[in-house]
Amino acid sequence: MSASPQLDQEYLAQRQLKRGSAGWLLLAGLGVSYVISGDFAGWNFGIAEAGWGGFVIAAGLMGLMYFTLVLSLAEMSAAIPAAGGGYSFARQAMGPVGGYITGLAVLIEYAIAPAAIVIFIGSAVESLLGFNGPVVYAIFYAVFIGIHLAGVGEALKVMMVISGLAVLAILGTAVALIGDFNAELLFDIAPTDAAGASEFLPFGWYGVWAALPFAMWLFLAVEGVPLAAEEAKNPAKDVPKGIIGAMIFLLFTAALVVFILAGITGSEALGSSAVPLVDALNAAGNPQLATLVNVLALAGLIASFFSIIYGYSRLVFALSRAGYLPQSLSLTNKRKVPARALIIPGIFGFLASLSGEGDLMLTMAVVGATVSYALMALSHILLRVKQPELPRPYKTPGGVFTSGIALVLALVALTGVYAFDPRAFFYTIGLFIIGAAYFFLHSRNKLIATTAEEEFNLLAAAEADLEAGK
Numbered sequence: 001m002s003a004s005p006q007l008d009q010e011y012l013a014q015r016q017l018k019r020g021s022a023g024w025l026l027l028a029g030l031g032v033s034y035v036i037s038g039d040f041a042g043w044n045f046g047i048a049e050a051g052w053g054g055f056v057i058a059a060g061l062m063g064l065m066y067f068t069l070v071l072s073l074a075e076m077s078a079a080i081p082a083a084g085g086g087y088s089f090a091r092q093a094m095g096p097v098g099g100y101i102t103g104l105a106v107l108i109e110y111a112i113a114p115a116a117i118v119i120f121i122g123s124a125v126e127s128l129l130g131f132n133g134p135v136v137y138a139i140f141y142a143v144f145i146g147i148h149l150a151g152v153g154e155a156l157k158v159m160m161v162i163s164g165l166a167v168l169a170i171l172g173t174a175v176a177l178i179g180d181f182n183a184e185l186l187f188d189i190a191p192t193d194a195a196g197a198s199e200f201l202p203f204g205w206y207g208v209w210a211a212l213p214f215a216m217w218l219f220l221a222v223e224g225v226p227l228a229a230e231e232a233k234n235p236a237k238d239v240p241k242g243i244i245g246a247m248i249f250l251l252f253t254a255a256l257v258v259f260i261l262a263g264i265t266g267s268e269a270l271g272s273s274a275v276p277l278v279d280a281l282n283a284a285g286n287p288q289l290a291t292l293v294n295v296l297a298l299a300g301l302i303a304s305f306f307s308i309i310y311g312y313s314r315l316v317f318a319l320s321r322a323g324y325l326p327q328s329l330s331l332t333n334k335r336k337v338p339a340r341a342l343i344i345p346g347i348f349g350f351l352a353s354l355s356g357e358g359d360l361m362l363t364m365a366v367v368g369a370t371v372s373y374a375l376m377a378l379s380h381i382l383l384r385v386k387q388p389e390l391p392r393p394y395k396t397p398g399g400v401f402t403s404g405i406a407l408v409l410a411l412v413a414l415t416g417v418y419a420f421d422p423r424a425f426f427y428t429i430g431l432f433i434i435g436a437a438y439f440f441l442h443s444r445n446k447l448i449a450t451t452a453e454e455e456f457n458l459l460a461a462a463e464a465d466l467e468a469g470k
Contacts, residue, residue, distance in 0.1 A: 023232070023233050023234075023238055024232075024237065024238040024239075024241035024242045024245065025242075026156050026157075026160065026242075027225055027228055027232060027238055027239060027241075027242025027243070027246075028225075028241070028242040028243075028245040028246045028249070029156070029159065029160045029163055029246075030156060030159065030224075030225055030228060030242070030246070030307055030310070031222045031224070031225045031242060031243055031245070031246025031247065031250070032163055032167065032246050032249055032250060033159050033160070033162070033163040033303040033304065033306070033307035034220075034221035034222055034224050034225075034246075034304060034307045034308060034311065035218070035219055035220060035221055035222050035246075035250050035304065036163055036166045036167065036170075036253075036300045036303050036304060037117060037120075037166070037300045037301045037303065037304035037305070038217040038218050038219070038220060038304070039166075039170055039218065039253050039254065039257050039300065040166070040169075040170075040275075040276070040277060040297045040300045040301065041120070041273075041274060041275060041276060041297070042214065042217045042362065043059075043214050043215065043217045043218050043254075043257070043258075044214075044261070044270050044271060044273055044276045045214050045271060045272075046058060046059075046211035046212075046213075046214025046215055046271075047189075047211075047262065047267050047270055047271035048271030048272060049203065049207050049210040049211040049214065049271075049420070050201070050202075050203055050207035050208050050210065050211035051187075051189045051200070051201060051202035051203055051207060051267060052186045052187060052189070052262050052267040053186075053187070053198075053199075053200035053201050053202075054200075054201045054202070054203060054204075054205075054207045054208040054211055055208075055211050055214070055215065055258070056258065057201075057208050058208050058211040058212050058214070058215040059215040059218060059254065059258055061212065061215070061409060061412070062212060062215040062216050062218070062219060062409070062413065063215075063218070063219065063251055063254065064405065064409065065373070065405070065406055065409035065410060065413065066216075066219040066222060066223075066247060066250075067247055067251070068377075068398075068402045068403065068405045068406040068409075069223060069373055069376065069377060069403075069406040069410070070222065070223070070243050070244060070247040071244070071396045071397060071398075071402050071403075072376065072377055072380040072396050072402060072403040072406055073085075073086070073089075073223060073225075073226055073243060073376065073380075074239070074240035074243055074244055074394050074396065075240070075380065075392055075394050075395055075396040076089040076226075076376075076379065076380055076383065077089075077225075077226035077229055077235070077239040077240060077243070078235070078236045078237070078239060078240050078392065078393040078394040079383075079390050079391060079392045079393070080092055081226075081229040081230065081232070081235030081236065081239065082229055082230060082318065083227060083228075083229060083230040083231075083314045083315075083317055083318040083321075084099075084103065084227070084314075084315060084318030084319065084322070085106070085223070085224065085225075085226035085227040085229070085314075085315065085318075086102050086103070086106050086223065086226070086372055086375070086376040086379075087099050087100075087102050087103030087106060087315065087318060087319060088318065089102075089226075089376060089379045089380070089383070090102035090103070090375050090376060090378075090379045091103075091322075092379070092383065092387075093378070093379035093380075093382040093383045093386065093387075094375075094378075094379060094382060096444065096447060097439075097444075098375065098379075099324075100319075100324050100439050100443075100444075101371075101375065101432075101436070102372055102375040102376060102379070103315065103318075103319050103324065104432065104435040104436070104439075105368045105369070105371040105372035105375065105432075106223075106224075106315055106368065106369075106372045107312065107315055107316070107319070107368075107435075108364070108365070108367070108368030108428060108431055108432070108435075109220075109221070109365045109366075109368035109369040109372065110221070110224065110308055110311045110312035110315060110365075111312050111345050111348065111349060112349075112352065112361045112362075112364050112365040112368070113220075113221065113304075113308050113361070113362065113365040114141075114305050114308050114309055114312070114346075114349050115349040115350070115352040115353040115358075115361055116353075116358040116359075116361035116362040116365065117301055117304055117305045117308070117358075118136075118137045118140050118141065118305060118349070118350075118353050119137070119353055119356060119357075119358035119361075120301055120358055121136070121137075121140055121298065121301045121302065121305060122136045122137060123274075124294075124297060124298045124301060125298070127294070128294070128295065128298065134353075134354055137350055137353045137354070138350060140302075140305065141346050141349065141350050144302070144305065144306045144309055145309060145342050145343060145346050147306070148306075148309060148310060148313065148337065148342050149333075149335070149337055149339055149342060150335070150337075151335045151336075151337060155306075155310060156310075158306070159303060159306050159307050159310070162299050162302055162303040162306065163299075163300075163303040163307075165296050165299040166296060166297075166299045166300035166303050167253070168296065169277070169292070169293045169296035169297065169299070169300065170253050170256060170257065170277070170300075171256075172289065172293070173260075173277045173280070173281060173289070173293055174256045174257075174260055176281065176284070176286055176289055177260050177261070177264050177280055177281065177284055177286075178260060180264055180284045181260060181263040181264065182263050182264070183263055185262060185263050185264070185265070185266040185267065186262050186263055186267055187199050187200065187202075187267065188266045188267055188268050189202040189203075189267050189268050189271075190202060192204070194206055194207065206419070209415070209416050209419050210416060210419045210420045211416075212412070212413045212416030212417075212420075213363060213366045213413070213416055213417050213420050213421075214420075216366055216369065216370075216413060217362070217366075218250070218254040218257075218258075219247070219250055219254070220365070220366065220369060221304070221307075221308055221311065221369075222243065222246055222247055222250060223243075223369075223372070223373070223376070224307075224308070224311040225239060225242050225243035225246060226239055226243065227310075227311050227314040227315055227318075228310075228314065230314075236393035236394070237393065237394075240393075240394040257276070257277070260280075261276050261277065261280045264280040264283050264284055265279055265280050265283045269283075275294065275297065277290075277293050277297065278290045278293055278294045278297070281293060309342065309346065312341075312345050313338055313341040313342040313345070314338070314341075316329055316330075316338070316341035316344075316345055317329070317330045317332075317338040317341045318330075320341065321448070322447060322448055323443060323446040323447040323448045324439065324443050324446075324447070325443065327446070328340060329341050329344065360421070360423070360424055360427075363417060363420065363421045363424035364424045364427055364428045364431075366413075366417055366424075367414065367417050367424060367425055367428035367429075368428060368431075370410050370411075370413045370414040370417065371410075371414065371432075373406060373407075373410035373413075374407055374410040374411055374414070376406075377403045377404070377406040377407035377410060378403075378407055380396065380400070380403035381400045381403050381404065381407070384399060384400050384403075385400075
């Protein structure tokens, strides 16, 4: 789509987000909110695959992968502050095809994850109130999409409150349990005859490999902070501070739950627990706090559900505005909210939730995530090599060595999904094939610009015309 300035101006006028809505603290809160439900459940199943020692190794590797990726994203988000996040970085580095494949990988992650989370929310509601099912899923999708439609500032403030309650539950649990910690319980799983098996690694090195997807659940989706770049007050400073701050805090909460809970319930029991914080509090003789944490665990699930809906809407908005997806999806309303990008993926997510297979969908989301991580890390390397002159308000410590670590570990994590669940791996590859077919057969001829730089310049010029005409 090449056009006259009038068409450019009109096109952008219908596709504007509300700028200046979020400072770095709100962005850090967004990053924590994306992830916080992972501290409450899911990660602990990795202990059943690897034992406590094997899971600690897996979590350490995935923590390193996310930290190096976050440092790489901080640089790119400051240099290219666009709502597409990783898609925008990859398009700048690898052109339209690389940008689309990266965006598709993130979209698979962000579209599938809320469907899985709402199934877990339904289970939590059932344990508290005694009912569950499609009506519960529909209510949660409708209510939280509705809050997003009210405006980004309002939505992010609600999200901060919900996330704060979830964080309070984790910190309160850690304080209540620390006095009952028993290190001997960390190693109560008997060693098997697997290669490399020991008391520390009861399932050997294969167990570490299979536990990688569960270790990712402690950090999954923090990479979505740059999706808010166009709504930040000062993107070049706020996005790097926000995403790095969120990652440091998430490393802290991950260490709390991994180290303390197994020393209360024992690793064997923890590896099969549906509610690890609650079970640990009950094991320590604190049922009143366990009941409260059970309620606040629902807040953690809601926080991640709510914030990932925000993330997929901004990604769909960016992909649509660029022409990769139908351009009607990037239309914004009077509150400068991309309503269709919120509602239509939400309908698909609700339909997916009807399958009831939350674990399968989470694993599929991890496949999309690991592919996107590898491509985003590669984008950082290529941008350093191909565009050394690109203004970089923030520079990644260690440069391409840091992003190289993220690239290698992302590829290792991708193979870990295959080791755990080949079905999820191949289902997700099927989604990539469908998405790629749509691009090559249709949308590659609909792009509004041939390069990312051209697209950004076109949008910047059109926005300047709009501001001048006010």
